[in-house]
Amino acid sequence: MISSNTSKYTIVSLLVNGTSHDVMIRSADTLLDTLREQVGLTGAKLSCGNGDCGACTVLVNGKPMHSCLTLAIEAVNDEITTIEGIRHSEIREAFVEQWAIQCGYCTPGFILNCHALVNEHPDADEKKIEEWLQSNLCRCTGYQEIKDAVESVLKANKMKAKNNRTK
DSSP states (O other), rough: OOOOOSSOOOEEEEETTTTTEEOOOOOOHHHHHHIIIIIOOOOSSSSSSSSSOOOTTTEEEEEEEEEESSSSSGTTTTTTOOGGGGGOHHHHHHHTTTOOSSSSSSSHHHHHHHHHHHOOOOOOOOHHHHHHTTTTOSHHHHHHHHHHHHHHHHHHHHHHHHHHHHH
């Protein structure tokens, strides 16, 4: 919701991790800068600044978005999820269990992207996983551990669904 407009700044309300935040933005402010500087959520990182690396990935209405390319004003009336909003997710735990992290700089973006992947494609095959992982870059590790983390969550979710059907 846009609540006021001055000549240079607009006060808007952003829904982030289920909480409404009133922020003062300029028309050119990115969602990444707004989340980090005004909301205080620093999990999304600035790296390339042009949408190639995925370190700035957040979910907007459940879809991965590069927040360095998204204007904050575009996210008004949307549901934004950052890494801080999925603290206890299965995919986060799988990243730790599968050693799918190294320096950690790219990890929040990967986790959010993979979180959306397992939610949107519960039957994802190796090709689908590789396709989704192309939107994020890691310079420290191979992608095998990340794929293993995704596959472990997909497998666990299938087992849960199977067990629920047999009850």
